[in-house]
Amino acid sequence: MPLWCSPYPGDPTPLPIEPIAASTECQKHTKNERNAQFNRDDSRLSLLANAWYSTRDLAACLRVDTSTLRRWRTARPPQGPPFVAVSERVVMYSAVDVEEWLRGRRTVPRRDA
Template sequence: MLTSDVDQVFTRAEIARRLKLSEKTLRNWAAMEPPKGPPFVRVEGGRVRYPAKDYFEWEAAQFTPP
């Protein structure tokens, strides 16, 4: 079964590489109240995943001129 782009998810390591940040920074952002950074979901075992659609929307919003 093929996964569509809408269903694609990224790991914390993939997002960290993409943003040129450490995984620790992303963990710290996720622990903030409210959370900072790209939207994420927790999956089985407490793992964090970043849905591609949500990530790309967040990324685009970071570069929108005021």
């Protein structure tokens, strides 16, 4: 089940989880390279096929301040979920990476404890 949250408190509508771009098995590029084919790397999911969150969106989902995410990113070594620095001012988080990070932090109490 994909991670989602509403951008507005009390709004039950989830953020859209639609791909930014569709991927195909092979893409042909003919403008500069005649009939060149680029194969998709099947070892990892295509990053463009995932939903993405801005720092503000993810902070709202996790119920933390944006400064917390910023502190996690700038810590040495970096903490928090994996991120992509698109530019100096734009940082994005893949929904798949965030969900995987959350699963790794999950604590399941033992029954015999």
